[in-house]
Amino acid sequence: MPLESTIKNLRAEGMFSRLPDYWRVPLAQLAIAWLALIALFANDWAAMVLQWWDSSTYNHILLIPVIVVVLVWQRADSLSKLVPQGWWPGLILLGGALFVWLLGAVSGLNLARQLGAVVSLQAAFLVLMGPRIAAACAFPLAYMLFLVPFGDELVPALQMITAELTIALTHMSGIPAEIEGVFIDTPAGLFEVAEACSGVKFLVAMAALGALVAATCFTSWKRRIVFMAAAVFLPIVANGIRAWGTIFIAQSQGLEFAAGFDHIFYGWVFFGLVMGVLLGVSWRWFDRSPEENPVDLQAIEHSQLLMRLAGFSITRVRALVIGGALVAVILIWAVIAGRLEAELPEAIDLPEVTGWNRADYAPTVEWAPLAEGATHRLLGSYQNEAGQKVDVFIALYASQDEQREAGGFGQGALMPATEWRWLEPGKGLGSAKTDYLLANGRTKRFAATWYRTGDLLSGSNSKLKLATMRDKLLLTARPTTTLIISSEASGGSDPSASVDQFANDVGSVGEWIDRIVQTD
Numbered sequence: 001m002p003l004e005s006t007i008k009n010l011r012a013e014g015m016f017s018r019l020p021d022y023w024r025v026p027l028a029q030l031a032i033a034w035l036a037l038i039a040l041f042a043n044d045w046a047a048m049v050l051q052w053w054d055s056s057t058y059n060h061i062l063l064i065p066v067i068v069v070v071l072v073w074q075r076a077d078s079l080s081k082l083v084p085q086g087w088w089p090g091l092i093l094l095g096g097a098l099f100v101w102l103l104g105a106v107s108g109l110n111l112a113r114q115l116g117a118v119v120s121l122q123a124a125f126l127v128l129m130g131p132r133i134a135a136a137c138a139f140p141l142a143y144m145l146f147l148v149p150f151g152d153e154l155v156p157a158l159q160m161i162t163a164e165l166t167i168a169l170t171h172m173s174g175i176p177a178e179i180e181g182v183f184i185d186t187p188a189g190l191f192e193v194a195e196a197c198s199g200v201k202f203l204v205a206m207a208a209l210g211a212l213v214a215a216t217c218f219t220s221w222k223r224r225i226v227f228m229a230a231a232v233f234l235p236i237v238a239n240g241i242r243a244w245g246t247i248f249i250a251q252s253q254g255l256e257f258a259a260g261f262d263h264i265f266y267g268w269v270f271f272g273l274v275m276g277v278l279l280g281v282s283w284r285w286f287d288r289s290p291e292e293n294p295v296d297l298q299a300i301e302h303s304q305l306l307m308r309l310a311g312f313s314i315t316r317v318r319a320l321v322i323g324g325a326l327v328a329v330i331l332i333w334a335v336i337a338g339r340l341e342a343e344l345p346e347a348i349d350l351p352e353v354t355g356w357n358r359a360d361y362a363p364t365v366e367w368a369p370l371a372e373g374a375t376h377r378l379l380g381s382y383q384n385e386a387g388q389k390v391d392v393f394i395a396l397y398a399s400q401d402e403q404r405e406a407g408g409f410g411q412g413a414l415m416p417a418t419e420w421r422w423l424e425p426g427k428g429l430g431s432a433k434t435d436y437l438l439a440n441g442r443t444k445r446f447a448a449t450w451y452r453t454g455d456l457l458s459g460s461n462s463k464l465k466l467a468t469m470r471d472k473l474l475l476t477a478r479p480t481t482t483l484i485i486s487s488e489a490s491g492g493s494d495p496s497a498s499v500d501q502f503a504n505d506v507g508s509v510g511e512w513i514d515r516i517v518q519t520d
Contacts, residue, residue, distance in 0.1 A: 019080065026084035026128055029316055033124045033323070040327060041101065041117040048114050051149040057201040058149040060208060065147070067212065071140040071294075078295035082133050088314035090127035094323055097123050098330040105334040106472030107465045108405040114148050127319045131309040136295045139215045146211070151204040152409075156422065158198035158236070165240025166193065170247055177247070181424025181436060188250040190441050191243075192421060199239030202271045206235045209275065216294070217286040227282055238274045337472040341398045342479040345518045350380045350392060355505050359383040361391065364488055365419050365439040370411055371395030371482060373404030378516075384505075388498035393484040396517050399477070400468045406451055406482045407461030413437065413447035413484050420445070427496055429503060433459025434496070446495040447486035450509055452517075454478045457510035481513050 019027070038045055052061040072079075101116025103109065122141050126134045134141065159182045167179040170186065177186045182193040210231025214224040249257065300306060350358070359381040371377050374395035383389040397404050410416040419439040426434025432448040439445070450457055451464040454471065458464065464480070471478050485502055487495035506512045 022083055023080065026316060029320065030125060030128045033128060033320065034121055036324075037117070037120050037124060037327075040331070041113075041120070044101075044110075044113045044117040047110060048117075048147065048149060055149070057151060057204065060205040061147060061149060064143070064208065068140050068143055071143065072137060075136055075140075075295050078293060078297045079133060079136055081297060082136060082300070084128065084133055085130035085310065086314040086316040086319045087127055087130045087310070087312060088319065088322075089309070089312050090123055090125075091314075091319065091322055091326070093126060094120060094123035095326050098326055102330050102334055102337075102473075103469045106337045106401075107468040108400055108402045108408065109465050110402070111148070111150060111153075115145075118144055118147050124323065127323060128316050130313070131306050132300050135300050135303075135306060136297075139294075143211065143215075146208045151200045154203070155195050155198045155200050156425075158200055158203070158239075159193050159195065159422075160424070161236060162197065162199055162240050162243055163193040165237065166191075166243040166247065169240065169244035173244070173248055175247065175251055181422075181438070183421075183423060183438060183441070184247065186247055186251065188247070188254070191247055191250075193243060194421070197239075197243060199235060199242075202235045202239065203232065206231045206275065206278075213279070213282075217282075217288055219288045223285055223287065230278060230282070234274060234278055235271065238271060242270055333473075337475060338401060340472065340475065340477040342477040344375050344396060344398050344479055348376050348378060348394070348396060348516055348518070350378055350394070351512075351515060353382060353502070353505055356382040356384045356502065359389060363391065365443045367391065367420065367445060367486070368415070369393050369395070369413060369482075369484060370415060371406070372408075372411060373397065373401075374406075374482075376517075382502060384501070386501075388487070388501055389490075390485055390487045390498050390502045392502075393482075393486070394513075394516060395482040397480040397482075400453075400464075400472075400480050406480050407464050412449055412482070413445075413486060419443075429496070429500060430509070431458045431460075432503075432509075433461075444489040444495065445486055446489075446499055447484055448499050448503065450483045450513070452481040452483065452510060452513045455510075457513075479517060481517055483509065483513055 048061075051058050053059075097116050097119035099116075100119065101113050104112025104114070104116060122144060125137070125141060129137075163179060163182045163184065167177060167184055170177045170184065175186055177184055179185075184191045184193070207228075210228045213231075214227045218224045218227065352358075361379060361381045368379055371393075374397050376394075376396040378394040379391065381389060381391050395406065397406055400406060405411060413435055414420055414422050414437055420437045421439070423436040423438040423444070426436050426446055426448070428434065429448045432450050434446065434448045437445045437447060449459050451459065451461070453464065453467050456463060456467045468480070485499050487498040489495045503509060
C-alpha cells in the first residue's frame with residue numbers, strides 16, 4: 001500500500017476524525033493551559049513522578065494517567081455531542097487550587113503543593129470545558145486525585161493496628177508472646193512491625209482500585225459504598241494476617257526462613273490473592289455492564305441544574321487571561337514569602353535549671369536529631385540529685401521551607417538509618433508530642449517534642465504548619481524552635497518520669513524556649 005494512502009487511512013481512522021470543529025479550538029486551549037500549569041509547577045510534578053517511580057508504596061500511580069485517558073476515551077462519543085464553553089465559576093476552583101499550592105509552598109508541605117498542582121488541572125478543565133462536559137467526565141476528573149502520593153501520614157496508626165491484630169492472632173494460635181508497642185517478643189525471636197510492614201502500600205493501592213471498580217462496575221451507590229469499605233478494611237486485616245503468618249512460620253522454621261518466605265509470598269502475591277478474593281466475591285453484585293455507556297447523555301442535556309450552571313459563561317480567551325493573572329499573583333506571593341527570614345541571635349546556649357546540673361552527654365546508643373537547615377543546634381544533658389538524667393536538644397530556624405522543615409520526615413526524635421526504632425506513642429505531657437523509641441531491641445528512650453513559633457507551643461506538626469502558613473501569608477517573619485527533652489530508661493524505670501520532672505522544674509516551656517532563643 002502506498003505511503004500516502006496509509007497516511008490518509010490513519011487520518012480517517014484516527015482519534016481526531018470524529019472530533020467536531022467546535023471541539024478543536026477548546027481542546028487546543030485546554031492542552032496549552034495544562035502544559036503551562038505543568039511547566040509552572042514542574043518541580044512538584046517532578047517530585048511526584050520520582051515518588052511514583054522510586055517508592056514501592058506509589059508504584060501503582062504510574063497506571064493512573066493511563067486509566068484516566070482510557071476513561072475519557074470511553075466517553076468520546078458522548079463528549080463529541082456536547083459543546084464546550086468557558087465557565088467563570090471554574091476560576092474560583094482554580095483560585096482555590098492555587099491557594100492550596102501556595103500554602104504548601106510557604107510552609108514546606110509537599111502534599112499541599114502537589115494537591116494544588118493536580119487540582120489546578122481539574123479546575124482548568126472546568127473553566128474551559130464547562131459544567132456539562134465536566135459532568136460527563138466527573139469520574140475521570142475525580143480519579144486524577146489519586147495522582148497525589150498520599151498515605152505516609154497513616155503509617156504510625158497502621159503500625160499499631162497491625163501489631164494489635166498480630167498479637168491477637170499469635171495468642172489465638174497458641175504461641176506465647178508479649179507485645180510492647182510495635183515489637184512482639186516470641187520464643188523464636190523479637191519481631192518488629194516496621195514502617196514497611198504497616199500495610200500502607202497495599203492500602204493506598206486498594207483504595208485506588210476500589211474507587212475504579214466501584215465507579216465502573218456498580219450503579220447502586222449503596223453497593224459502591226459497601227465495596228469501598230471492603231476495599232479499605234480487607235487489606236488492613238490481611239496485613240495483620242501476613243504479619244502473624246511470618247511469626248507462626250518462624251516458630252518452626254526459624255527467623256531466616258520466615259523472612260525469606262514473607263518476602264517471596266507475602267508480598268504482592270499474597271495481596272494479589274486478597275484482591276482476587278474481593279473481586280470474586282463482589283462479582284455477583286456487579287450491576288453495570290461493561291458495554292453500558294458511562295455517560296447518561298440525555299440526563300446531562302436535560303438537567304435543569306446544569307442548564308442553570310451553564311448560564312455562568314465566559315469567553316475562553318478571557319478565562320485564560322484571568323487564570324494567567326491568578327497564577328502570576330500566586331507565584332509572586334510565594335517568591336516574596338519564601339524570602340522571609342527572621343533575625344536570630346549569633347549564638348544560643350542551654351541555661352541553668354533549678355535543681356538540675358549540666359552533665360556529660362553519654363547515651364548508651366547515640367541519639368542526635370538531625371534538624372537539617374537549622375541555624376543553631378544544641379544538644380546537652382542535665383542531671384538532678386535524685387539521679388534522673390535528661391538529654392535536651394534545641395534547633396533554631398530562621399524560616400520554614402522545603403529545606404528547613406522542623407517537623408519534616410527524619411528531623412525529630414526518631415532519626416532514620418540508625419539503630420533507633422519507633423516503639424509506640426508516649427504518655428501525655430502537656431502540649432508535647434511524646435514517643436517511646438527502642439534501639440537494638442533493648443535500649444528504651446522517651447522523647448517529648450515541642451515546636452515554638454510566635455505564641456504557638458505545641459508538639460503538633462499540623463499546628464506548626466498552620467502557624468507557618470499564617471505568618472508567611474501575612475508576610476511576617478518569625479523564628480521557629482524545636483525542643484526535644486528525652487531520657488533513656490535506666491534500671492527498669494520509666495524514662496518519662498525524668499522528662500516530666502525536668503519539664504515541671506523548667507516551668508513554662510514556652511517562656512524557657514523564648515529565653516534561650518532571646519525572643520522575650
